[in-house]
Amino acid sequence: MYPKRKVAPAPVPTKQVKQMQAKHSKLVKYQRNKDQSSYIHEACDCPPLSSLHKRARQEPHETHCSDEERGEQYPSDVLSAEHIVPATLYLKHSLHSALEYLLPHSRALSILLLHVSQCEHALLKQEQPSSYKRFHSHPPAGFLEQLLVNVRRVIRDDDQLLIHQDIGAALVLPEVDQRGAQVLLERIYNSISLLQAETVIPPLTRETHIVLGCGTLPEQGATIEQLLYHTGLVAREIVFRPAITTQFLAQASMAKDVCAEPETEELPVPGSIAGVPFMALPTQVPVRLRQLIPHQLAVKMRCAPVGRDHHALTIAMVNPLDHETVQRLQALTGMTIFPVSCTEKDLDTLLANKW
Structure with missing residues (x-):
């Protein structure tokens, strides 16, 4: 049996943290009463975990720490948002409280940080028909808890898990060195990867990103801020992409309505559809894809397999918006299935070569 670990007492929330929790609770209640397909999720503006992180979009005067505070190890770190694992104010406060309690009693200490967000694509009406802006929002209520079911399968019952409902979590591991933390990180990553966009409840309708960070003392620094710096760097990322969504169809419809041109004007690429990737097809289906969809079925359904990435299959179709x-x-x-558009001529040429 493993010895029981020392667990930090629950932190007392500050006034600012209480206000944030109250706001999020109202959001969750509202979200649960709304239809998932029509609800617009709250934008994710969670800050970096450490003051040592400096986003690339910020100017030097926007960083609230001096070069002396940053230390010689971090003289000029400029990180984009894609390299940082964000954390809510509540999680940051909870981690600081836990670390202040545990560090004096621990020879080694590791933290695993998890954050969930959904990527949405907003059509830019003033730009080209296919121009979209990506922004991140918080996931649906209950999704994080489903992730944590898989996380709890690979951790100890007495491991301290700090949770901010529906947004993120942090795992505090006293007496765990860098090697042990990396092993646990891989286990959590593999366990979460077993989920699929269509198997969670309700099924995901937006591209969902799960980012994981990992930091350890004393291997990665001697102070709490240095530990949080490494914990807040993306070590692993999992992306769940739904096959085809109501949001995707709505955006394609919006693109068609907003960017409609006179009938006399030709599309820039024949066969392309606004908001849907277009592909110029090869003359033959790759050998490794032929067994996935028989030729006779491909001819009947007017489609062809053109690419594969693990459990994702790219299908070329003249009408990629054919949801059925x-x-x-x-x-x-x-x-x-990831549908892409193509010209009818290219598809006919491809289907003419039997496999």
């Missing part, structure tokens, strides 16, 4: 066909392909192959 996409769902049928997904059921037949057991894979996530």
Whole structure:
């Protein structure tokens, strides 16, 4: 049996943290009473975990720490948002409280940080028909708890897990060195990866990002701020992409309505559809993809497999917005389907070569 670990007492929330928790609780209640397909999620503006992080978009005067505070190890770190694991104010406060209690009694200490957000694509009406702006929002209520079910399968019962409902979590591991933390990080990553966008409840309708960070004392620094710096760097990332979503269809419809041109004007690329990736097809289906969809079925459904990435299959279609066909392909192959548009001529040429 493993010895029982020392666990820090629950932190007392500050006034600012209480206000943030109250705001989030109201959001969760509202979200649960709204239809998932019509609800616009709250934008994710969670800050970096450490004051040593400096986002690339910030000017030097916007960073609230001096070069002396940053130390010689961090003289000019400029990180983009993609390299940082954000954390809510509540999680930062909880971690500081736990560390202040545990560090004097621990020879080694590790932290694993998890943050969840959803990537949405907003159509830029003033730009080209296919121009989109990506922004991140908080995930649906209950999604994080489903992730944590898989996380708890690979950690000890007495491991201290700090949770901010529906946004993120931190795992505090006293007496765990860098090697042990890395092993646990891989286990958590593999356990979460077993989930799929279509198997969670309700099924995901937006691209969802789970980022994981890992930091250890004393291997990665001697202070709390240096520990939080390394913990707040992305070590692993998992992306769940739904096959085809109501949001995707709505955006494509919006693009069609907003960017409609006179009938006499030709599209920039024949066969392309606004908001849908376009692909110029090869003359033959790659050998490794031929067994996934029989030729006879491909001819009947007017589609062809053109790419694969693990459990994701890219399918070329003249009408990639045919939701019924996409769902049928997904059921037949057991894979996530990513439809792309193509010209009817290219598809006919490809289907003419039997496999």
